[in-house]
């Protein structure tokens with residue numbers, strides 16, 4: 001085994017590279033294949049949406065990173081994996097052989113010509129620039145990303161004196177039932193109209209059916225109804241779980257020569273594990289350790305998720321909503337903490 005292919009410039013791959021993990025592979029060619037030179041950091045998407053951060057501040061240049069850490073970067077999409085031949089095929093038709101393949105390609109989103117694409121993440125800036133200026137911007141999905149982006153877009157619109165509100169449609173409580181009331185109050189104060197407990201269905205290219213004769217028109221639509229599986233695994237004939245994600249065991253191993261981490265995998269032992277950047281970064285250490293141990297033919301180590309983690313949503317105007325389990329706090333201190341954590345993460349590259 002002397003070639004490791006890293007498929008996707010996702011959090012789990014990049015956090016390990018930034019930590020210096022490549023020094024453990026002195027005689028191995030490491031190739032990172034990702035469709036864009038830039039990896040955009042979703043932790044700072046809300047700040048970008050609101051106009052606080054520039055595009056340059058929220059992205060990592062994979063080409064520069066490859067020179068700094070001595071790996072090969074190929075700016076292409078992987079379109080197929082030939083597990084038997086141990087090869088990946090890219091968008092230009094080239095094939096690359098691997099001894100070990102590590103998959104960190106993130107998740108996909110609901111796709112329709114009416115929905116603005118924000119995945120892969122390099123499409124985010126263009127989509128959000130038009131969304132935040134729209135006459136009737138609507139977001140479907142009351143999870144962390146839906147709540148945060150509605151509030152960020154509302155913040156941008158306040159600053160730029162765009163009158164109409166942002167509408168957020170949620171099938172259930174915002175974030176979780178423990179935090180719903182407080183978040184509803186914040187949304188109301190900050191110019192986000194929330195339509196709650198409604199199952200949204202797309203009605204052509206201009207409206208959402210939210211049940212019970214409720215029709216919500218939109219000019220610009222973001223659909224953040226939860227991560228969907230990338231088509232690559234199914235199309236390549238790899239073993240997949242019931243939702244199309246790549247199943248891995250708690251050692252993040254799919255097969256003896258394929259590993260994976262982040263949103264694109266489901267860890268068989270922890271099927272309910274949330275898909276977010278926090279867990280993708282946490283998996284990074286185990287992923288890199290096990291790539292090294294596989295190369296050295298040593299026993300692998302398991303990933304053990306923490307039950308709770310600190311999360312901070314930006315709520316606009318440099319305020320943040322911090323949660324830890326059922327605890328929450330809303331204020332400027334939370335945003336300052338988030339800003340410091342995000343800046344430290346980006347500076348690590």
Ligand SMILES: Cc1cc2nc3c(=O)[nH]c(=O)nc-3n(C[C@H](O)[C@H](O)[C@H](O)COP(=O)(O)OP(=O)(O)OC[C@H]3O[C@@H](n4cnc5c(N)ncnc54)[C@H](O)[C@@H]3O)c2cc1C
Pocket residue numbers: 007008009010011012013033034035036038039042043044045076077078079104105106107118120121122145148149224230232261262263264275276277278279280
């Ligand atoms: C608006 C928004 C805000 C969010 N905010 C937060 C937050 O504050 N905190 C948090 O923890 N989570 C947040 N998330 C969730 C977070 O973005 C994801 O869970 C996280 O990015 C997953 O990381 P990953 O490493 O799995 O993949 P990603 O970060 O999505 O990276 C995947 C990489 O693989 C590349 N790729 C895709 N397909 C291919 C292919 N076929 N071949 C090669 N490369 C490919 C992509 O271009 C990309 O570079 C947010 C999500 C959204 C949508």
